[in-house]
Amino acid sequence: AAVTHVSNVLGTINPVAQLARECRKRGIPLLVDGSQAAPHLRIDVRALGCDFYALTGHKLFAPTGTGMLWARRAHLDAMPPFFGGGEMIREVRFEGTTFADPPHKFEAGTPNIAGFVGFGAALDYIESIGFERMAAREHELLLHATTAMRSIPGLRIIGEARDKAPVIAFLIDGVHAHDLATLLDHEGIAVRSGHHCAHPLMQFFGVAATLRVSLAFYNTHAEIDAFVAAVQRVRKLLA
Structure with missing residues (x-):
């Protein structure tokens, strides 16, 4: 197995x-x-x-x-x-x-x-x-990003397990993942879009693709805020 x-x-x-x-x-x-x-x-x-x-x-x-x-x-x-x-x-x-x-x-x-x-x-x-310091920092960043992303109208976070690493998959209603990723790239924001080599998972959630934002201990709250602001701007463009 x-x-x-x-x-x-x-x-x-x-x-x-x-x-x-x-x-x-x-x-x-x-x-x-x-x-x-x-x-x-x-x-x-x-x-x-x-x-x-x-x-x-x-x-x-x-x-x-x-x-x-x-x-x-x-x-x-x-x-x-x-x-x-x-x-x-x-x-x-x-x-x-x-x-x-x-x-x-x-x-x-x-x-x-x-x-x-x-x-x-x-x-x-x-x-x-130190893994303990890294884990504590990444958990803090994950909470900050998750809370901020939930404030964006039409944004759907996919996968909200209680125990998770600092990775967030998401979609915005009516917007294709690849289109959003391309526009975010023009805003200086790097996210991954696609099926992430996980076709069965996409089928389970009934979606063709998702976007994924990945965080690590070296990221900052300011970077997360810049990402959320960029998503807000792009969302308005595509509305």
């Missing part, structure tokens, strides 16, 4: 530990996509109880093309390698090949050395700030 830890559209923090317990009862390995969670939450794979946990580096301010996969040793031992190359082979004979122990078995060839040096620096940077 596979589940996202934090929705890239709604910001919802899914109950991964509970899902992992239910999967274990049924003998089902659970893979968790933590790409959207890692920038906002301190990850403890033991507490979550999952079998695999994957994340992308660029979401953590690291270079693109970096990432991480954690897995239980029993799964890594049982899985065959999916690439061939240097470092992943212990011995080669005409009769057959013996692979190296995990994780080297899955790390064929020359790795992205420079990228992962940058990944390490990014993690050090985040640790220097």
